[in-house]
Amino acid sequence: MSITSEDLLxxxxxxxxxxxxxxxxYVYQTPLRIWHWVNALAITVLAITGWFIANPLPSxxxxxxxxxxxxxxxxxxxxxxxxxxxxxxxxxxxxxxxxSYSRQLFTLPFWRRSFWTELWHEVRWYAFxxxxxxxxxxxxxxxxxxxxxxxxxxxxxxxxxxxxLYSEQTGLGSWQDELFGWVIPLVGQSQDVRLWHHWxxxxxxxxxxxxxxxxxxxxxxxxxxxxxxxISGWRMFKDDRP
Amino acid sequence: xxxxETFYEVMRRQGITRRSFIKFCSLTATALGLGPxxxxxxxxxxxxxxxxxVLWLHGLxxxxxxxxxxxxxxxxxxxxxxxxxxxxxDDLIMASAGHQAEAILEEITHKYKGNYILAVExxxxxxxxxxxxxxxxxxxxxxxQEVAKDCKAIIxxxxxxxxxxxxxxxxxxxxxxxxxxxxxxxxIIKVPGCPPIAEVMTGVLTYMLTFERVPxxxxxxxxxxxxxxxxxxxxxxxxxxxxGQFVEEWDDEAARKGYCLYKMGCKGPTxxxxxxxxxxxxxxxxPIQSGHGCIGCSEDGFWxxxxxxxxxTDTHAFGVEANADKVGLGAxxxxxAAIGAHAAYSAIHRAKQQDNQPSDASPAGDDR
Ligand code: HEM
Ligand code: HEM
Ligand code: SF4
Ligand code: SF4
Numbered sequence: 001m002s003i004t005s006e007d008l009l010x011x012x013x014x015x016x017x018x019x020x021x022x023x024x025x026y027v028y029q030t031p032l033r034i035w036h037w038v039n040a041l042a043i044t045v046l047a048i049t050g051w052f053i054a055n056p057l058p059s060x061x062x063x064x065x066x067x068x069x070x071x072x073x074x075x076x077x078x079x080x081x082x083x084x085x086x087x088x089x090x091x092x093x094x095x096x097x098x099x100s101y102s103r104q105l106f107t108l109p110f111w112r113r114s115f116w117t118e119l120w121h122e123v124r125w126y127a128f129x130x131x132x133x134x135x136x137x138x139x140x141x142x143x144x145x146x147x148x149x150x151x152x153x154x155x156x157x158x159x160x161x162x163x164x165l166y167s168e169q170t171g172l173g174s175w176q177d178e179l180f181g182w183v184i185p186l187v188g189q190s191q192d193v194r195l196w197h198h199w200x201x202x203x204x205x206x207x208x209x210x211x212x213x214x215x216x217x218x219x220x221x222x223x224x225x226x227x228x229x230x231i232s233g234w235r236m237f238k239d240d241r242p
Numbered sequence: 243x244x245x246x247e248t249f250y251e252v253m254r255r256q257g258i259t260r261r262s263f264i265k266f267c268s269l270t271a272t273a274l275g276l277g278p279x280x281x282x283x284x285x286x287x288x289x290x291x292x293x294x295x296v297l298w299l300h301g302l303x304x305x306x307x308x309x310x311x312x313x314x315x316x317x318x319x320x321x322x323x324x325x326x327x328x329x330x331x332d333d334l335i336m337a338s339a340g341h342q343a344e345a346i347l348e349e350i351t352h353k354y355k356g357n358y359i360l361a362v363e364x365x366x367x368x369x370x371x372x373x374x375x376x377x378x379x380x381x382x383x384x385x386x387q388e389v390a391k392d393c394k395a396i397i398x399x400x401x402x403x404x405x406x407x408x409x410x411x412x413x414x415x416x417x418x419x420x421x422x423x424x425x426x427x428x429x430i431i432k433v434p435g436c437p438p439i440a441e442v443m444t445g446v447l448t449y450m451l452t453f454e455r456v457p458x459x460x461x462x463x464x465x466x467x468x469x470x471x472x473x474x475x476x477x478x479x480x481x482x483x484x485x486g487q488f489v490e491e492w493d494d495e496a497a498r499k500g501y502c503l504y505k506m507g508c509k510g511p512t513x514x515x516x517x518x519x520x521x522x523x524x525x526x527x528x529p530i531q532s533g534h535g536c537i538g539c540s541e542d543g544f545w546x547x548x549x550x551x552x553x554x555t556d557t558h559a560f561g562v563e564a565n566a567d568k569v570g571l572g573a574x575x576x577x578x579a580a581i582g583a584h585a586a587y588s589a590i591h592r593a594k595q596q597d598n599q600p601s602d603a604s605p606a607g608d609d610r
Contacts, residue, residue: 054553054554054567055553055554055567056486056488056504056505057486058490059486059487059488059490059496059501060485060486060487064481064482064484064485064487065481065485066485067485067486067487068484068485068486069485069486070483070484070485070486071484071485073486126584128587128588128591131595168472168511169475171470171471172460172466172470181461182461184461185461185462188542188543189512189541189542189543189544189547190472190511190512190513190514190541191509191512191538191541191547191555192547194511194512195554195555195557195566198554198566198567199557199566199570201570202566202569202570202573202574205570205574206573206574206577209574209577209578209581210577210581213581213584213585217584217585217588221588221592
C-alpha cells in the first residue's frame, strides 16, 4: 500500500479524518440494523397499499360479501402503519441508548461550517467534480441531511397525519382521536389531511429511490462498504488513506 | 308577549294539541339519539320553562337553510319549532317588516338581555366597510355585533355561517367571514351543510331550548350527535367499498348495481354529516342513494378543495395548483431516468479513470 503525495496533502487539509490505520469499524448495532430493514419493509408496504387506497384496483364481479379487497388493503396499511410508528418510537429510544452513530438520525450539525463544506464536497463527488469521496464512519453529510429531513421529519408527518386519518374511523374519544384528532382542524379539513398524507408518500418514494441507488453506487464506487454495513454492522474501508 | 309564557303555552296558543305535543317530544328525543325516558324530560321542560326567544338573522346567504328548516320531515316538528321561534325576529318569515321588524329586535335584545338565542344564517362580508350586505340601511356586520352582544349563545346555520361557503370561495372579493371569526366571546354552535338537514336543525334548536345548554361539540364546534361521524361510516354502499366494487363511469353496470362512488370522487370519506343516517326530504333519500357522490358540502371550504369528481383532488398551496399523483408519478419518472443516466455515466467515468491511471492510484480501486 503506497502513500502518494496527494494523500499527504489531503491529510493536512482535513482534521476530522481517522489518523490511525483502521480497516473496519463497528458502526450500526444489531437493533438499529433490524430497525432499518423492518422500517424499509413497512414503508414499502405502506406506499404500495397507500397507492391502492387512493387508486383502487378495478372492480370485481359478484356479491359484495365475496370480496374484501379494500378491506385487506386498508388492513395491511394500518398494520404496517403501526409497525412504522412503533419502530419510530423504538428508534428514538435507541438514539438514547445506542452508540454515537445511532444519534445521527436525530441530530444535524447544521451550525458547523465543516458540515456544509463536507456536504458540498459530497455533492461535487456525485457531480463527478471530485476524484474521490471522503471516508465516513457514519452517514456522509448528504445522506445525513436527507435522512433527517425525510425519514425523521417526513416520517413524523406521515405518522401524525396517518393517525389523524385513522382516528376518523376509531371515532371521537378514541386514543387516536385524543392524541392526533387536533391535526384535522389545524390542517383545514379531512380532505386536506388526506392529501398531505398522500403528498408525503411521493416524497418518501423519491427518497427511497435515491437512497437505494446511492447505497448501491457508493458500495461500488466509494472507498467504504455500505450495503454490507447495514447487514453486518461493520464499516469496511477499501483503502488506508485518510 | 308576556314574559312568563312557557313553550307549552305558546304551542297551545298556536293550536297544537297535547297529543301532538307529546308526539313531538318523543320524536325529538329519538332524533337527538336520547333514550325514551327523555321524551318525558323534554315535555316537562317545555311545560315549565319560560320560553327562550330566538332571533334569526340573515347575512350574505341564499336562504337554503331556511328553506330546509321549514321542510322539517315531520310537519309537526316544523309547526312546533316554528311556533317557538317565528314569533320573534326572522326577517324572512315573520309577518312584520321595516321599522316594525327592527323594533322587535330592539325589544327582545333589551327585555331578554343575556337570555335569548341568536341564530345566524349567512355571514358578514367585511370588505368595503361591509357594504356588500346591507340590512335596514346598515352593514350586516353591525347588526350581528349588536344582537350578539347580549345573547346567550349563537347557532351558526349552514356552511356560510360556519365556514364561509360559496361567497367566501377564492378569491372571496367581499371578504365574507364566518361568524366565529367576527364574534369571539360567545358559545357558537356550528350546524354546517349547504343546507343543513332539517331534522338536524330542529334537533339542535330543540335541544338548546329544552335543556338550556349547548349540546356536546367537537373540536370544530359542531354538535357531536349529528356530526360525530362521516357519511362514509354509515353509508349503505360501504360493503361495496370494502369489497373493492366501484362505479368507474356514470352509466356503467356498476352504477346500475349501486356500487361505491369512491372512484367518482365521493367525498363521503372526508365529510362529517348525518345524511347517511337521517337522510333528506322526510328520510326519502340522500345524494349517494340517488347515485351521485357526496360533494362534502358540510366541510370547511369545500368549494375550494378541487373537483367533486376526483378522489385525489388538486392541491392549492403556496400559490400553485397541483395534483399529487400527477406530480408524484412525474417526479418518479424524472428521478428514475436521472438515476439511470447517472449510473451509466458513473460506470463510464470509472472505466475511464481506471484506464488513465495505474491501478493503485485509482480512487476506489485500491485494496480490491
Ligand atoms: C423503504 C426503504 C428504505 C428506507 C426508508 C431506508 C431508510 C434508511 C435510514 C433512515 C437509514 C439511516 C439509518 C440510521 O441512521 O439509523 C438508512 C441507512 C442505510 N440504508 Fe436504508 N432504507 C431503505 C432501503 C434500503 C435498501 C433497499 C438498501 C440497500 C440496497 C439500504 C441501504 C442502506 C445503507 C447501506 C444504509 C447506511 C448508509 C450509511 O452508512 O450512511 N436501505 N436507510
Ligand atoms: C411512510 C408512511 C406512509 C405512507 C407512504 C402512506 C401512504 C398513504 C396513502 C397514499 C394513502 C391514500 C391517501 C388518499 O386516499 O389519497 C394513505 C391513506 C391512509 N393512511 Fe397512510 N401512509 C403512511 C403511513 C401511515 C401511518 C403511520 C398510518 C397510521 C395508522 C396511516 C394511516 C392511513 C389511513 C387511516 C389512511 C386512510 C385510509 C382510508 O380511509 O381508507 N398511514 N396512506
Ligand atoms: S359511496 Fe361514498 S360514502 Fe358511500 S361507501 Fe362509497 S365512498 Fe363511502
Ligand atoms: S351527502 Fe355530502 S354533499 Fe350531500 S348533503 Fe350530505 S354532506 Fe352535503
